[in-house]
Amino acid sequence: MAKSERSTVGERLYWCYANQAMAEMATTDRAEAYGRLHYMVRARLYKGLRTGSMSAGSLMRDQAVRMKLPQECVYCGSVQFLSIDHIVPVNRGGDDGGDNAIWACRRCNSSKSDRDLFEWWSATRGGLPPLFVVRIYMKQALRYFENRGLLGQDWRTVEGSAYDLAMLPESFPGPRELTFTPHHARKRRAAETEAESTGEGPDAGPAAGGEAAGTAAE
Ligand SMILES: [Zn+2]
Secondary structure, X not given: OOOXXXXXXHHHXXXXXXXXXXXXXXXXXXXXXXXXXXXXXXXXXXHHHHHOOOOOOOHHHXXXXXXXXXXXOXXXXXXXXXEEEEOOOHHHOOOOOHHHEEEEEHHHHHHHOOOOHHHHHHHHOOOXXXXXXXXXXXXXXXXXXXXXXXXXXXXXXXXXXXXXXXXXXXXXXXXXXXXXXXXXHHHHHHHHHHHHHOOOOOOOOOOOOOOOXXXXXX
């Protein structure tokens, strides 16, 4: 484990954001495992973010995704007792505007409360939250630390921040263990069930990538 390599706030955030982008790509492609192309995308994005030649995708794009989602809890897919939740709680430095707001059911909302997203999720469910939520969280975090001029600081020395940087995942599970949103997970399951019933199977041939299954970290 090369620990010192990602010692600044920026490097830690960029790495997680690049992992998120890779996982999102593999998950929406319905890949069985990460392949060469996915790792390439991650490496390029991480480098681009660090050198400033690339930036995190626009929040407008997230808004477009959101418009297409059914009205349901973005954490669990429930359609009952929905209310607006801020992915990053406003009292922890989250944006008060629509960029940070999603639908959540009463159960998820009260379970999460004012906790950090990753802290809440790992304490109650394990694995990673839906990738769309992670994406919004990461953009909020990047903006938060950039606005405060903290991207170059050693992340372990940051005090009193709204984000628990120790909770950021350093590696992501394989695409089969991830979902973009609960809505997309249902669609994927339905497609696989249909493929099974027609005897075609969900693209079960040799996986596109030759990497070891389920390890996003090298
Ligand atoms: Zn829910």
